Amino acid sequence: MTAIPLHQRFEQIEQNEPFSAPNLPAPLKITATPYQWCDPSQIKLREWVYGRSIQRGHLRAVVAQGGAGKTILSVGEALCMATGRNLLGQTVPGGPKRVWLWNLEDDGDELARIVQAACLHWDIAPEHIRDRLFIDSALDGAPLKLASSTNAAGLVINRPLVEALTDEMKGREIDYLHVDPFVSSHSANESDNMEIDAIAKEWAMVAKKSEAGVGLAHHISKAGAGEATAMHARGAVALINACRSVLVLNRMSDEEAKRYGIEDERRRRFFRVYDDKNNRAPPSDKSDWYQMASVSLGNGINDDGDNMGVVVPWSPPDAFDGVTADHLYRVQCLVSEGTWRADVQASAWVGKPVAQIMGLSSEADVKADRARINMLLRTWIGTGALVKTEGKDSKSMSRTFVEVGEWAVQGVPPTSQGVVRKGVEGEGPAIPHHTSPL
Template identity: 45%
Template sequence: MNASIPQPIQFAPANSPLPLRATPFEWRDPASLPARRWVYGRHLIRRFTSVTVAPGGVGKSSLTICEALAMVSGKKLLGDEIPAPLRVWILNLEDPRDELERRIAATMLHHSISPEAVVGRLFVDSGRERGLCTATQGREGVHINVPEVEALVAEIEARQIDVLIVDPFVSSHRVNENDNGAIDLVAKEWGRVAERCNCAIDLVHHTRKLGGEEASSENSRGAVALLGAARSARVLNRMNDAQKADAGVADDPLTYFSVERDKANLAPPGKRVWRRMVSVNLANGDSVGVTESWEWPDDFDGISVKDLLSVQNAIQAAWGAGSPPRASNQAKSAWAGLIVADVLGLDANRDKARISRMLKTWIGTGALREVQHEDAKRNKRPCLEVGEWATV
């Protein structure tokens, strides 16, 4: 435990509760209050538990391994803030050690992390070798496994662990995961561990079956009490086919997924960020998936004001030729987007969603405007004309 950090509240021994007393509130100047001690972005914070929720096979274990290596090395591998190099303990309760070693080695190679950067800071254990059971449930109710919890606390303190990652949460206890009362006891015990050890704890959890629908943290499997006890929860979702088409990666075999912090009691909810899994070949012949940061393409990447002016000139010319460009992308050969594609060298079919968003933006800025125009049959059709001309 770091001596420079304010000592957490004291807990009484088991079966010996502290006296119950009402404590008068005393005003303190907010400037004198200790700041929240975030250790990774706005997801992990000392003395609290956080939850990472994801459907199976999205990449949550690879993500947390990459984040662990970012924390121990002090490098912002995925762009999240890290105050200083930390000590991280990965308790993976599903995979064998050699698989964990493959994933860690591949991530280190891909992100150029030297072995020296993790020595004495990264701790990894497999549930195949030694499981973890913090609580059990029987006819007499739920029982916290005090010797197990005390052993966990002792090891966290002995190793001065800053962040503990438990993957998956369901394998860390033996209670009915649909029992809110039982899960509440287990989750709050994890909170007490975080408090006692002055560390951050990330509990990795599965979603229930969603039938292809996008998940939120509230779609986590089992009782909702786990989320109630967490101070931050984030959800991972695989990029669907429509999103891949919009992003221009429809033909890319790589896995893309989003990370969104949709429950945040101690910070504003975070915006959706994107990650992708890339294959890294190891010297033993294995190919291993590794998480890396990925930015959603900017619709106007590479597009200049001069390009906008060229589009405006082409739209003006279409009106002069008696072929007013239609606003709707359902207009087939008359759609204004065909002019945009021709001028900017885009594919009107493959880039249809992007072009539609560009036109919407230009309408919003006043560079184009929508007007009603009578066609040959005197039917009014929404068309686009030049609004405020671009200035190069």
């Protein structure tokens, strides 16, 4: 383009001559695409790889605190998909899948310990996963840097790696690739929404072009040290926005442990998972609970060897398992014959007649029984079978008492808190994978 001298431009303005610059590009034209009506019954069905959290051609994130169970859960899911077995309560649509775990912070030996411990627990043999499970580790010479960012060059996508990765996934017919952790798969500014959005969209294109699901394990920020949600994921929110599903892991809290009668030293073996952003699956109002079982590899000389954690499904105990209307009726009879307090510290605590009828201990040190008694009482008071009243004790002190409300109907069982799952194959958490916190 030829520059127009400054004095000539002023002359054009003074003479009211229109200003024009030679060789300008043609105006850009944008055309809106009309929607093409179609038969809804002919629209392509969504393709699920695992449960309702891994969808073919889309991203998902798995968000949790460090050490909460992300890696052993990902291995458990991988073995479910590779074997086609419902080990953790999630179906594997269409049978066994090909799964690729790419770990960027554990070495091959540690990953082998986790995999083999799970195989021991679930009786998985080599032929059950042959040619369907692939594992790589950055610590063993398989780095994965999809993008980098510098002040001079800005964000640069590693195009050769993206193309080679996509080709390998298509060639191996990989159904699901899990990258752990996401932060190690790039060297961009993790707090920059524009850069993280570009990287996440690149991963989404890998998923789409390879027709596979892609999972990105991610840590939560320090601000999310309590109850974690998708919004507690560290760095830019663009990653969460780009994912179709965001699983969130939370360890069992002190309050939950007390509710279920779990001793504090065992509390950290339990965690729950819910999908904080699954807009592709039916809603659910319960978390999926898991327990870390200990499995010995038998690789020691003078002892049993390494003990590894294996994820198994777990369900909170149902206080009403085996409880009938007759149990409630007999509790009401005892309550009606005495004066009972709502205060758990009182010598005449109303939990004592409940313990007597149910064959439980009301002692404070028997936490599981005490937790069950409290759950029964909360429900019966909530339904009106028992009622709280205010009154005076023998010393004219104001107290809260518990009396009989609406008497139990014979043959009609009390309302249950939920269905107990036994934690065996096929009887774990129900689809979808969410879900939401208890």
